[in-house]
Amino acid sequence: MFSQKLIQKLKSAKSVSVLTGAGISAESGVPTFRGQEGLWKKFKPEELATFEAFIRNPELVWEWYNYRRKLILEVQPNPGHYALVELENLFSNFTLITQNVDNLHRRAGSRNVVELHGNIERNYCIKCGKRYDDVDFAIELKSPRCDCGGLIRPDVVWFGELLPLDAWEKAEEAASSCDVFFSIGTSGVVYPAASLPQIAKRNGAYTVEINIERTDLSWFMDEVIIGKSGEVLPELVEKLKEAFEEK
Ligand code: BJW
Numbered sequence: 001m002f003s004q005k006l007i008q009k010l011k012s013a014k015s016v017s018v019l020t021g022a023g024i025s026a027e028s029g030v031p032t033f034r035g036q037e038g039l040w041k042k043f044k045p046e047e048l049a050t051f052e053a054f055i056r057n058p059e060l061v062w063e064w065y066n067y068r069r070k071l072i073l074e075v076q077p078n079p080g081h082y083a084l085v086e087l088e089n090l091f092s093n094f095t096l097i098t099q100n101v102d103n104l105h106r107r108a109g110s111r112n113v114v115e116l117h118g119n120i121e122r123n124y125c126i127k128c129g130k131r132y133d134d135v136d137f138a139i140e141l142k143s144p145r146c147d148c149g150g151l152i153r154p155d156v157v158w159f160g161e162l163l164p165l166d167a168w169e170k171a172e173e174a175a176s177s178c179d180v181f182f183s184i185g186t187s188g189v190v191y192p193a194a195s196l197p198q199i200a201k202r203n204g205a206y207t208v209e210i211n212i213e214r215t216d217l218s219w220f221m222d223e224v225i226i227g228k229s230g231e232v233l234p235e236l237v238e239k240l241k242e243a244f245e246e247k
């Protein structure tokens, strides 16, 4: 499943960066956004994942997020998440960039995590900025308001919004300076996150995609591994450990 070239590249790599998307959490039972079982087969993104939609109907948007918060709290990280924790332990310079808001990488134990699209467990007031980061706070409420009267929103990035600058800068730096870059479980259609693999490639990284199917990014990847991340990643870690022992 893995080329000798990939194992060699990883053996000599000083820096490894990984971009994950909804697919890595699919085997935990978190629905992806697009595709046959995708969340957006049932919900329209333009009605839920924009600031305009939130202002138009805060109750509906809040209900959608509470549905997802509850689901996420009930599931556990899967072998793919745990394999990435092991991968982090093998390299001194390792960055895990995620588009996911589900917090499962941190729950699995990953340390150097860059959250590009925020985190569903955090919230803030749109008027005064006060933070409401206790998950239990959000979960039973219908569109809560802050002490100042402002609407409280989830701390996630909606369409048309800028990504948090510090997260974006870290991601860009990690993509442009790594030796090997993995794109895992993302359809690669949402920008600017989808530009990271290209940034990595342009700067000389060996680029590898892991997905159950080919994506918009596959054509320029050095290696495309078709399979479930929860199966492919643990195998890769095992292969790599063996290869490191041979050194
Ligand atoms: C498995 C698997 C298994 C399954 N193992 N794999 C035209 C061109 C270019 C850009 C734009 C454009 N028009 C508008 C834009 C900008 C826009 C954008 O990119 N739109 C495109 C959709 C066209 N981007 C933005 O607006 C961003 N901001 C921005 O650009 O700011 C500048 C700006 C400012 C003002 C005006 C205009 C621009 C912000 C993007 C925010 C995205 N937010 C969301 C919601 C987050 C909150 C929430 O969760 O509710 O982020 S959208 C949604 O998509 C979510 C995800 O993080 C993101 C990416 O999805 P992901 O992770 O790739 O999931 P899927 O479902 O698409 O794919 C899953 C994959 O897994 C599939 O490939 C499966 O095959 C695979 N899979 N099981 C391995 N077991």
Ligand code: ZN
Residues within 6 Å of the ligand: 125, 126, 127, 128, 129, 130, 146, 147, 148, 149, 150
């Ligand atoms: Zn407030």
